[in-house]
Amino acid sequence: MTNYTIKHNELTAEEFISLWESVWDGAPSLAQTKLAMQNTIFRVSIYDGEKAIAMARMIGDMGLCYYIKDVVVRPEYQGKGIGRTLINELLKFVNDNGIKGTSVFVELAAVPDKMPFYEKSGFTTNEARRLKMIYEVK
Numbered sequence: 001m002t003n004y005t006i007k008h009n010e011l012t013a014e015e016f017i018s019l020w021e022s023v024w025d026g027a028p029s030l031a032q033t034k035l036a037m038q039n040t041i042f043r044v045s046i047y048d049g050e051k052a053i054a055m056a057r058m059i060g061d062m063g064l065c066y067y068i069k070d071v072v073v074r075p076e077y078q079g080k081g082i083g084r085t086l087i088n089e090l091l092k093f094v095n096d097n098g099i100k101g102t103s104v105f106v107e108l109a110a111v112p113d114k115m116p117f118y119e120k121s122g123f124t125t126n127e128a129r130r131l132k133m134i135y136e137v138k
């Protein structure tokens, strides 16, 4: 990690889409992504020189609930501890902003093959199942 730069709340919509496309299909539109970046409570991004190589973000209410979204490390940079660094940065944000002396929920949804990655950072599963709806905004 020594040659890489960590930035807070600087991830742009364009960088988000580029990182998304490095690992997933079906990136969201620029307009949707810009609105999402504006309303995200914390964005962390990591750079190799000028190039964005990793990102993660947190949505939530700061007091009770923090929800982790869009944890991505570009494939050629995976397996070097960068993903763990992203999670550590997110958890530092919780520690810096939560009410001292309280417990807060830090949650996320993960596909089964990524669960061990999160378990290594201290996350555990429970019996809850994720429900979702793809809602068409008219």
Ligand SMILES: CC(C)(COP(=O)(O)OP(=O)(O)OC[C@H]1O[C@@H](n2cnc3c(N)ncnc32)[C@H](O)[C@@H]1OP(=O)(O)O)[C@@H](O)C(=O)NCCC(=O)NCCS
Residues within 6 Å of the ligand: 023, 071, 072, 073, 074, 077, 078, 079, 080, 081, 082, 083, 084, 085, 109, 110, 111, 113, 114, 116, 117, 120
């Ligand atoms: C998941 C992801 C963020 C992990 O990032 P990474 O930089 O490769 O992870 P790290 O190198 O920091 O790994 C930290 C630890 O987790 C382990 N780990 C990482 N991915 C793992 C996996 N899929 N299964 C099991 N262990 C994994 C590493 O071996 C390492 O363990 P160690 O400390 O014992 O050596 C990355 O693979 C990625 O971007 N994947 C595509 C996007 C994605 O699926 N994101 C998650 C959405 S839920």
